[in-house]
Structure formats: structure tokens, C-alpha cells
Amino acid sequence: MRYREDIETRFTARHKACIRFSGDVRDRVILDVGCWIGWYERFMAEKGCKFITGIDTDRNALRKAKKNVSVDRCEFVCASAHRLPFRANIFDLVSMFDVLEHLPVNLESDVLSEVNRTLSMGGLLLVSVPNNHFIAKLFDPAYFLIGHRHYALNEISGLMEKIGFNIYEVKYGEGSRKLYR
Template sequence: MKENKYDDAVFFEKYSAMPRSVGGLEAAGEWQTFRSLLPVLDGKRVLDLGCGFGWHCRYAREQGAASVTGIDLSGNMLQRARAMTSDPQIEYLQMPIEDISFGAGEFDTVISSLAIHYVERFGDLCRRVNHCLKSGGQFVLSVEHPIFTALAAQDWHYSHSGEKLHWPVDAYHLEGARTARFLGEDVVKYHRTLSTYLNVLLDSGFTLARISELQPTPEMLEQNPAWHEEVRRPMFLLLSVFKA
């Protein structure tokens, strides 16, 4: 399934008002950890899967990347990305990220931020990424954590008085589609276990470099009290792998 909620006018308007949509990378809570997993980008050919407004594409060029290709299914996303970008070395292409078919070794680095949990065939995508990466190239991705995606409700269990008691986890090993509520709309995401993420990457020819479940730092907790919820359960999973 290749759902494209972001080209729905109402949904896109709500998404555009989110802090990370307005403030960019620094407004994304997982950005500092994601950035720490990236290799040196100077002189690199970079592919961004699910590029959205192009924040990561522009960052890569700021770090000296030789060229950047951003892929997204949404025409609305790419229209905004192009309006925010004035750099001939950044190219935006509209297509499902699982349909990429670039040449062997065409890129030095592939990144994907919070997009792959919308992809049904993770193994197929990993094999395509491995093919278009050069030997030793790095793939850095973030997704919603499997503890977060296991139940479609993606919400706390509350007491009668409204207190957040705990985060429920059920049907963890039953992988597949979940219809979740996001920005007041039904959105299809794909749940897979932590072991599936890791084993599929390994089976696709990657070697694990680093894994993060984004434990909030004292600075994050001080700056934003909402991060205290992330101490109770992980929301993000970040992985850095390289092509052997």
C-alpha cells in the first residue's frame, strides 16, 4: 500500500503547522541524535528517502555534500521543498521510496527520517538501498519505535481521573499494517519488531554501526517537560548501518 495522506489538503495544512514543519531540524526532538549518527558528508553523494520539506537535503549541502537527491511520494511536500531550496545540487523526485531504482554504488550516504514505518516491504527497500550505496557507504534511518507502533491506538492507558498510568504493548509479534490516528486523521503505518528491523538490515548486506532508542538527555528534559514521557517509553528508533 502506498498511501499519500500528505496530498490531502486538510491533512497537509495540519502537518505544516507542526513545530518541526515550521522550525525545521532544530525543532525535531530526535534531530541531535540523528545528526550524531551521520558520517562526514563533505564531498558525499547523498540520497534522502522521504525528504518532506527538504530539511535534511539542505543540511547535507551545508555540510559540503557534493549532491543530494530527495525522494518523496507527496507532491505537496516536494512543492514546499522546492520553494525553500535554491541549490542546483539538490534534486527532488516524486515517487514512492520503495520504488527507487538507482544504479549500483550511485550514493555514498542514504538517510531516511521517520518515513520507513509507512513502507510495507522493508526488506525490498533495504536491498534497493544496499544496491545503490557504494561499498562502505552508510545508511542512517529513524522510525517510530516498535513499542510505539505495536498498538494502533498509540496512546497511554489512563486512570479514571485521566492520569497516564502506562504505555500498553500488545500484539507485538503480529507485524503488519496499523491504522493509527495522526493529526486527527486515519493513517496506515507498518509495525515490525526490533529484531525484524535489525535482521532484515543484516540479511540485506549491512553491518550495524550504532543503535539508539533516544533516551532524553538532562538538557532535553530541562528544555521541554514533555520529554519526560519519553523516559517512560521509547518513541523513536534510530539505526546506523554501513554496506560491508
């Protein structure tokens, strides 16, 4: 079978876990940082979010996302997480699934601070990162080829607390955390 970049072909158990972890999104305004081809936007729209904005720096992925998700309450924006083009305090929920490990080294704090700026008071940040475990690294070719980073629980929790997030729930086995501002 030829490789295809579409939601049905590329959808994994990890994606399903992220959707479950998002909980009830009805009437929430959501920002998805690193939206890729729009898989999260599609399912959040189906779950009844008020509005969702997906951002990515890959214009080709954004074109695919626009084809994959065609609902009125969704938009896709070419933007970097370093300088989010949004007002402060406007999102009820921000998701960052498999994004932090792709940022330039030591810029995680800057990006998370920028995300924090856009979250409304009581807003929720969902983060998923690769687990810093030797087995996880062993099965991640990008770790060896391009230095794909993995994070330990205390490392990511400390980073979040330093920025001002209160940790509400941790699902370490799934690599996800719920963080409230």
C-alpha cells in the first residue's frame, strides 16, 4: 500500500487517546498548535466545540487540513507557536500534541509562555510528548536520526509549573497532561 497523508490512513491509538483526553469540548473555543492535516479539528468539531483554530508552519499540511475539515466553526492559520497571532485570553482550550519535541532546543518555555498568554483564565492546556524511557527511544528512529527529544515526567511538570500552570491531571502512560492556567 502506498503511503498516504490522510486522516483515515494515519489515525492511530495515540490520536484516539488525545481525543478521549480532551473530554467535553462543547461550547469551547480551541487552539490546536501543530495541527498538521486537521485530524484533531475534525473530531473536536464533531464533538461540538464552539470554534477551533489549527495552526501549523507547514503550508502543504494546512492545504490538506482544509480539505479534510470543512465546517464553518473551524479555521486553519499558517503561524508559529513562537508568536501566536491571537489576542490574550481568548482560548478555552489549547492542545499541543507531539509539538514540544520538534521545537528548537530550549525554546519550550518561550512557546509555552506564549500559549499561556492566549489561554483564558481557567483555560485548559493539553500536552502530549514522547516519554523519556529507553524503550520509547529505542522504537523512535527520529531520536537517533535527528535528535527527537523525549521528556521525563518531572522535567515536563517542572517546566509547566515554572511558567505558571497548575497541573490538574497527568496520564503518563499515554504521555498526556491536563494543565490549567
